[in-house]
Amino acid sequence: MTSGWNEKDIPxxxxxxxxxxxxxxxxxYVTARELARGGARVVLACRSGARGTxxxxxxxxxxxxxxxxxxxxxxxxLASVREFVRTLPYDRLDLLINNAGVMALPYGxxxxxxxxxxxxxxxxxxxxxxxxxxVLLDTPGARVVTVASGAHAMANIDIxxxxxxxxxxxxxxxxxxxxxxxxFTHELSRRLATHGSDVxxxxxxxxxxxxxxxxxxxxxxGRRLTERFMAVGNRFFAQSPDTGALxxxxxxxxxxxxxxxxxxxSLGGYRGSPGPSWRAPxxxxxxxxxxxxxxxxxxxxxxxxALKV
Numbered sequence: 001m002t003s004g005w006n007e008k009d010i011p012x013x014x015x016x017x018x019x020x021x022x023x024x025x026x027x028x029y030v031t032a033r034e035l036a037r038g039g040a041r042v043v044l045a046c047r048s049g050a051r052g053t054x055x056x057x058x059x060x061x062x063x064x065x066x067x068x069x070x071x072x073x074x075x076x077x078l079a080s081v082r083e084f085v086r087t088l089p090y091d092r093l094d095l096l097i098n099n100a101g102v103m104a105l106p107y108g109x110x111x112x113x114x115x116x117x118x119x120x121x122x123x124x125x126x127x128x129x130x131x132x133x134x135v136l137l138d139t140p141g142a143r144v145v146t147v148a149s150g151a152h153a154m155a156n157i158d159i160x161x162x163x164x165x166x167x168x169x170x171x172x173x174x175x176x177x178x179x180x181x182x183x184f185t186h187e188l189s190r191r192l193a194t195h196g197s198d199v200x201x202x203x204x205x206x207x208x209x210x211x212x213x214x215x216x217x218x219x220x221x222g223r224r225l226t227e228r229f230m231a232v233g234n235r236f237f238a239q240s241p242d243t244g245a246l247x248x249x250x251x252x253x254x255x256x257x258x259x260x261x262x263x264x265x266s267l268g269g270y271r272g273s274p275g276p277s278w279r280a281p282x283x284x285x286x287x288x289x290x291x292x293x294x295x296x297x298x299x300x301x302x303x304x305x306a307l308k309v
Contacts, residue, residue: 005273006246007034010253014039017090017139018252019132021045021073021125022100024055027147027206030245031097033059035252036066040095045073045084047100075100075124076110078300085131092139093132095252098125098146098181104170114299115163117170121177123300126184130302136199137306144201145251146185148262150269152178156282159291162299179283180292182262187289189260191307200259204251205277206244207265239271250274260284 018035022028023044036042036059044059046052052070060066071087074080101121110119129136129144136142154175164173181203188201247263251274257263264277282288297303 005250005254007037007242007249010034010038010249011255012039013253016040016094017043017092018095018097019043019045019088019093020095020097020099021075021128022047024048024051026241027245027248028097028099029055029059030241031099031248031252032068033063033066034245034249035095036068037063038253041067041090042069043088043090044068044070045100046070047072047074047076073100073128074111075120075128076112076114076116078112078124078127080111081124081127082131085128088132088135091135093135094139094142096129096132096136096142096144097248097252098129098144099248100124101147101177103149104174106170107164107168115165115168115173117173117177118162118164118180121174122180122184123296125181126296127300127302129188130297130300130304133304133306137197140198142199143252143257144185144188144199145248146181146201146203147205147248148181148185148203149174149178149205150207150264150277151175152182152283153280155179156280157183157288157292159288159295162292162295179280182279182283183285183289183292184296185262186260186284187286187293188307190286190289191304191309193259194309195307197307200257202251202257202259202261202263204247204263204274205269206241206247207239207269207271208244239265243271247274247277 018040020032023032024046032042073084108116155172185203251263262277262279266272266275
């Protein structure tokens with residue numbers, strides 16, 4: 001990888017179409033903005049129409065002439081995922097950026113009854129990618145980039161308790177959802193290779209970046225001291241969302257990205273320009289990937305028929 005890589009190194013994106021989930025703020029917004037700056041047509045896939053509209057207006061102000069479109073997407077509701085795919089008006093999709101996520105929330109469930117972090121962070125993106133698979137396969141050189149986290153190292157998945165029904169700890173549930181992101185990338189890469197596809201599946205993480213992700217969980221739980229602590233950390237120790245988005249942008253656009261790679265900040269995995277990132281060995285376990293894949297198909301009702309093994 002090139003030392004010091006930044007957004008100015010993004011290759012020309014004219015003629016490409018990208019979908020970025022969670023594009024209304026933080027890493028997602030910066031990713032969408034820089035892809036649009038490079039010339040891509042970008043779909044902002046956002047849960048809130050109001051916040052998505054505000055983000056779109058801000059983006060075209062920062063990047064005059066940007067080609068952006070807002071479509072509503074609630075990853076915690078499989079009906080919304082299906083409606084998003086049904087209404088997506090394009091017959092090519094060069095980049096799918098599975099960026100949206102929640103972190104360390106109090107226990108809750110999605111519209112479909114899944115534990116919220118597993119449901120939004122993994123199952124929603126699993127369903128979205130599967131439903132978009134036909135157009136991805138029809139687009140030469142398409143990429144699927146899933147945003148995971150270094151926090152995946154705190155916990156492997158429990159295939160017998162994917163929805164944390166036996167015991168719930170907000171940080172363990174978050175870590176398991178991020179392990180699921182990496183196992184999904186691993187198994188998707190394996191299946192794409194088996195079928196001779198040139199679609200690349202890769203993962204990235206932002207390190208410690210100052211976004212609203214850190215404050216939502218404490219606010220929902222009424223933990224004011226924790227919320228203030230997170231705010232102090234974001235202000236004095238975290239890197240900016242602009243820098244935090246670089247690993248995602250690298251994974252999405254750099255020519256030398258390998259299937260099943262994991263890109264993150266090069267300085268200890270927390271800060272700096274993009275580089276190869278350490279990942280726990282269980283995130284490359286073929287059997288775990290197969291089991292999670294089968295469970296995800298069963299839970300979402302989304303079958304990757306073109307990639308059957």
